[in-house]
Amino acid sequence: MDTFVQWQFGRSLGSNLIEDLAERKMYFDGFFSPGPYTFWQYYFPDLARVLRTVGIYLIPRWVDTHFKAIEDWNLDKCDRAQQLLARHETLAEADQPVVFEQALKSMSEVDSKPGAYPQRMEVASDMFAHNSAAFETSGNTETYFFYEMCRNPIWQKRLREELLTLEPQLKFEQGKKYEIEDLPSSKVVDALPILHAVIVETMRLYPSVPGGQPRVVPRPCTLGSFENIPKGTIVQSYAYALHRTPEIFPDPHQWKPERWLDASPEQLTVMKKWFWPFSSGGRMCIGSNFAYYSMKFLAAGVYTNYTTTIHDHGDMELQDSYLAGPNGHRLEVKFHSNTHEDAIRY
Ligand code: HEM
Known part of the structure; x- marks a missing residue:
């Protein structure tokens, strides 16, 4: 995680989950808390949302609190990296926010006010997908x-x-x-x-x-020995x-x-x-x-x-x-x- 986040945001904004117990606990609590509830989140997001309005929580509220902490952690790194780039200083190689810079330049603008760059949440979402996908898999x-x-x-x-x-x-x-x-x-x-x-x-x-990697069949097709699989069917391997x-x-x-x-x-x-x-x-x-x-x-x-x-x-x-x-x-x-x-x- 620390190697990836440093490449993503640069050394000065890197994480230190190896040594910083508080940061590690915050990240682990946020990352692992939704695990048992992903079924509702993925397959019945509307049901989970509607039931919440009448006080029924299929996904407990503490999951939101923990998860929000890592979303905020990621957003803060994005905002600080944008400001770092907006200053146009020469950065040491290890301080360059390599992955973030690429996303910011292709999806947004470098020279914007702090925390107000176009598509801020989309850029942050992309960065979040990267660091959350990098961590548990490699680990x-x-x-x-x-x-x-x-x-x-x-x-x-x-x-x-x-x-x-x-x-x-x-x-x-x-x-x-x-x-x-x-x-x-x-x-x-x-x-x-x-x-x-x-x-x-x-x-x-x-x-x-x-686990299964689900894909929706775009048109009738044959997969292995299964013929005429109807369009819209979810298949997985x-x-x-x-x-x-x-x-x-x-x-x-x-x-x-x-x-x-x-x-x-x-x-x-x-x-x-x-x-x-x-x-x-x-x-x-x-x-x-x-x-x-x-x-x-x-x-x-x-x-x-x-x-x-x-x-x-x-x-x-x-x-x-x-x-x-x-x-x-x-x-x-x-x-x-x-x-x-x-x-x-x-
Ligand atoms: C041993 C290490 C890793 C394994 C086994 C692994 C495995 C996977 C698999 C199986 C998927 C496909 C999910 C699907 O088809 O629905 C995936 C997607 C993804 N992985 Fe990895 N991954 C690893 C490391 C990383 C690292 C280091 C990154 C950092 C950039 C990363 C970023 C992503 C992202 C962003 C996606 C989503 C791609 C998309 O939906 O377009 N992964 N990974």
């Missing part, structure tokens, strides 16, 4: 990634050997101020085969959006089910990164076709490239410098919901410095 994937890496030390070793070929390496030195030149190029990191295999295998087995198809992914319930490394070019083409964590088509994930970028750099940074083991965890079974993480909501990982004498040896 759950990374949780399962660390879970499986801890359970499979051989893959930590293989990954580390690959990471040590990077130039420059992602070695962490306490107190050092890192510049962009101190990092390997993102293209080179993205192309590392073992890093790619461990990340995509995590997304295959634990898709963070395993599930990454969870596609990713567990044994003919495409043998041993589908096993975390096996080697399936992505050992496949023939023909098998790989079919596997990629069935790999659906980001959906597809006009409404597919707009942040998939950023997601790969941030998850790969995180994984590369950690495993260049540390060996990890599991300290404790709750129920790791994937939740049965649209957005899903572990049922138990808890994974505690120990980091053992690779340069430290207590580093785990293989």
Whole structure:
């Protein structure tokens, strides 16, 4: 979340959910509170609204209070970023509100009065969609990634050997101020085969959006073996089910990164076709490239410098919901410095 919000609004307006407990609690309370009530919100918004006028709350009022807090948090960042751009100062690269600037220039105007730029709420809504979509999806994937890496030390070793070929390496030195030149190029990191295999295998087995992706049929059509589906029908598919198809992914319930490394070019083409964590088509994930970028750099940074083991965890079974993480909501990982004498040896 913090990496995405910094890219979105710039360093000076970034979030600090890692260290700021109050900000983290505010965000979590707002983000998770509507979860059990989305059925009413999505399918019967009018009913929920009308019943409210006679004092019946299908969605409790405290949900509104918590949710409004994160909407206000997002709107405040938008307003401050607009003012930052309206001052036309030269900003350091890390302070540039990259995503917001793009939205403001294409949907609104930079030079407006504070809080009064055209389409202010539309721009804020777009920004809210971005940061709320970035957070839980990448977070759950990374949780399962660390879970499986801890359970499979051989893959930590293989990954580390690959990471040590990077130039420059992602070695962490306490107190050092890192510049962009101190990092390997993102293209080179993205192309590392073992890093790619461990990340995509995590997304295959634990898709963070395993639930149905509904679409309305625009005209009568055929889907697979279903013929003449009438116009207006809602159809949906599930990454969870596609990713567990044994003919495409043998041993589908096993975390096996080697399936992505050992496949023939023909098998790989079919596997990629069935790999659906980001959906597809006009409404597919707009942040998939950023997601790969941030998850790969995180994984590369950690495993260049540390060996990890599991300290404790709750129920790791994937939740049965649209957005899903572990049922138990808890994974505690120990980091053992690779340069430290207590580093785990293989
Ligand atoms: C592992 C990480 C991620 C996964 C698995 C993921 C998955 C998805 C999926 C499945 C959808 C499609 C929903 C649908 O078809 O109804 C989606 C949409 C979206 N995602 Fe992601 N996402 C991830 C990260 C991100 C990030 C980092 C961003 C930040 C920009 C982002 C922004 C969005 C937005 C804005 C949409 C809505 C697109 C639209 O409706 O036009 N996602 N994501």
